[in-house]
Each structure stands twice: as structure tokens, then as C-alpha cells.
Amino acid sequence: MTDAATRSVGDVDAHRRVLVAAAYRMLGTVAEAEDAAQEAYVRWLRLSDAEREAIANPGGWLMRVTGRICLDVLGSARVRHETYVGEWLPEPVPASSETGDPADAVIGAESVSTALLLVLETLTPAERVAFVLHEVFAVPFAEIAEVLGRSAAACRQLAASARRHVGRRRGATVPRTRHDQVVAAFAAASATGSLEALVRVLAPDVVLVSDGGGVVSAARRPVRGADHVARFLLGLARKQPTAVYEPAVTGDGLGFAIRVDGVIAAAVAFATDGERVTDVWMMRNPHKLRAWV
Known part of the structure; x- marks a missing residue:
């Protein structure tokens, strides 16, 4: 050279x-x-x-x-x-x-x-x-x-x-501290296992999108509405009883890395309106999780 x-x-x-x-x-x-x-x-x-x-x-x-x-x-x-x-x-x-x-x-x-x-x-x-x-x-x-x-x-x-x-398209910006408080409330409600508690922290028109890339199981279409999203999340928790939810800082604010037996299974980010969760983005495709290992 x-x-x-x-x-x-x-x-x-x-x-x-x-x-x-x-x-x-x-x-x-x-x-x-x-x-x-x-x-x-x-x-x-x-x-x-x-x-x-x-x-x-x-x-x-x-x-x-x-x-x-x-x-x-x-x-x-x-x-x-x-x-x-x-x-x-x-x-x-x-x-x-x-x-x-x-x-x-x-x-x-x-x-x-x-x-x-x-x-x-x-x-x-x-x-x-x-x-x-x-x-x-x-x-x-x-x-x-x-x-x-x-x-x-x-x-x-x-x-x-x-x-x-x-x-x-981005709309009003929610202060990061407030976003994180809403997500923390979501996590607390999820930990109770109560459908009613979880629905209360979700916006009525909340949308959950899960990306599995055809490699792992994921919702093939967006899950819409507080009741449907809450049931989906609680059902997922029941299927993965050993999953560990680790708080993580994402570009959107507080999020979570989900690990099963020490292996990264998903990364979850959120959008909020300052009061409730409006969007849940769940990445399950292992090809898009290498930064989380």
C-alpha cells in the first residue's frame, strides 16, 4: 500500500x-x-x-x-x-x-x-x-x-x-423527565399483572408494533386500543415468566431491555403524551438487537 x-x-x-x-x-x-x-x-x-x-x-x-x-x-x-x-x-x-x-x-x-x-x-x-x-x-x-x-x-x-x-408528524414534544415518569408508571402497572391497572396508563388509541422479522414470534399486525394492548402485554409476560425487564435509556427516553435466561429477547421503546403511553415499539428481531447484547 x-x-x-x-x-x-x-x-x-x-x-x-x-x-x-x-x-x-x-x-x-x-x-x-x-x-x-x-x-x-x-x-x-x-x-x-x-x-x-x-x-x-x-x-x-x-x-x-x-x-x-x-x-x-x-x-x-x-x-x-x-x-x-x-x-x-x-x-x-x-x-x-x-x-x-x-x-x-x-x-x-x-x-x-x-x-x-x-x-x-x-x-x-x-x-x-x-x-x-x-x-x-x-x-x-x-x-x-x-x-x-x-x-x-x-x-x-x-x-x-x-x-x-x-x-x-412528531407533534408536541414531551419533556424527557415526564416521559420517563409515565413509562415508570406503565412498568409499575405491568408488574401488578392487573388488566385494569395497565389499561389506565395506556392511551385509549395506543398502538403496539412488534418486529420479529420472521425470525421470532411477533404480532404480524399492529395491536390497537388500550384493552387489546394490555391483554397482549400481559399474555406475553405469562408466556415468559423468567423474563427480566431491565430499564434502558433509548433515544425516546426510558425503555426496557427484556432478557430471558440472560439472553436479550426484546428491546422496548415508548412514546407518551405526558399522561399515558401512546405507542409501544417492541423489537424482537435478533438481527436488530446486536447493540443490546
Whole structure:
């Protein structure tokens, strides 16, 4: 390997955390994010020494290439989600992951919530890339234009449209302390095993989504309504009497890691309205639980 190529490895490694973090926000899973960052790395190494030396800002180049890769992946993502077994959820990552991976600190930042990732899923691929690159990583519109193959003005409009859409869909923000109090009340009610107690801490129109990926058992469709969600959760607890529920910090606030015989079985995140739980997101797909091991 030439000296220039050796330096290029250092350049990529120095930016890897940010590349994976950006790709995770665009794609919704850590594995795909890491693949996108790795592909950007491969394309960097394929450049000649002269081409690499001519790039004044390797980090900006790598971010643009990662954005283009994610754009391509997002173009086929909707088709893949349509063939996914059961409900699809973005991969949850603990906000304080300690797996030792250098990307964890960025990927697991508290700003990355299941609620936000689900809203981003409703954007077009171009809107999502423009929103993430500009709103989260402050990439100039002139550079985003290179990623999307559009004018800077068009990219500015895409980002603005995405920002409005995200604002409408996310709704009012519940203070983290209040969210955690509601989830703690939910946990206390669940521990009683009482249907009535659990129903009281759930919003009437609460929705539970469980992602098993066709690998493990999970609800194939969303469970809707306080009574149905409460019965589902209590039934699950009865089926797993040895399960241990560990409090965990997620991007959405207080959540839980569920372990059976010491093995991670699920990660659960919540949304609340400040009074009751409005959404329960239960990840059971083992391929999306590696950060919780």
C-alpha cells in the first residue's frame, strides 16, 4: 500500500463515526449504515493517489458518497419493506451503548429516537437524504445537490418540505423527565399483572408494533386500543415468566431491555403524551438487537 493510500485509511477511520451516524439516520438500521460507510471507504481506496490528493476535504467527499449510497438503498427499501415478514421497525440503539464499537457514541445519541426514524420513513428518499444531511449534519445545499443530482435551490426546498413534515408528524414534544415518569408508571402497572391497572396508563388509541422479522414470534399486525394492548402485554409476560425487564435509556427516553435466561429477547421503546403511553415499539428481531447484547 502506498503512503498516500495508508494516509487515506486514517482519513476514513477518522470520519467513520459520523458516516455511520448519518447513514443510520437515513437507513434506519445499523447493519445497512455500516455497509454504506464501508462502501464509501472502498470507493475512496479505489481512487488513484493523485485523485485522493486533489480532494481538499476528505470528510465532505466521504459524506457525499455515503449520501449517494444511502439514496440508492432507500430507492429499494420500500420494496424490501413490503416483502418483510410482519411489521418493520427501525433498529433501536441504546443511548449509552458500551459495545466498544467506535460508532456507538454517535449512533446512540439521544437525538436518534424510534419516533423520529419512523417519521423519516414517511419521507421520499430525496427528502430524507436532504433533511439528514442538512438539518443534522449541516452539509451545505451545494454539496447536497451533488448527492441528489438536483440544483441547490431544489435541495433547499426538499429539506424545507421534510422539516415541515417532520414537525407536523412528531407533534408536541414531551419533556424527557415526564416521559420517563409515565413509562415508570406503565412498568409499575405491568408488574401488578392487573388488566385494569395497565389499561389506565395506556392511551385509549395506543398502538403496539412488534418486529420479529420472521425470525421470532411477533404480532404480524399492529395491536390497537388500550384493552387489546394490555391483554397482549400481559399474555406475553405469562408466556415468559423468567423474563427480566431491565430499564434502558433509548433515544425516546426510558425503555426496557427484556432478557430471558440472560439472553436479550426484546428491546422496548415508548412514546407518551405526558399522561399515558401512546405507542409501544417492541423489537424482537435478533438481527436488530446486536447493540443490546
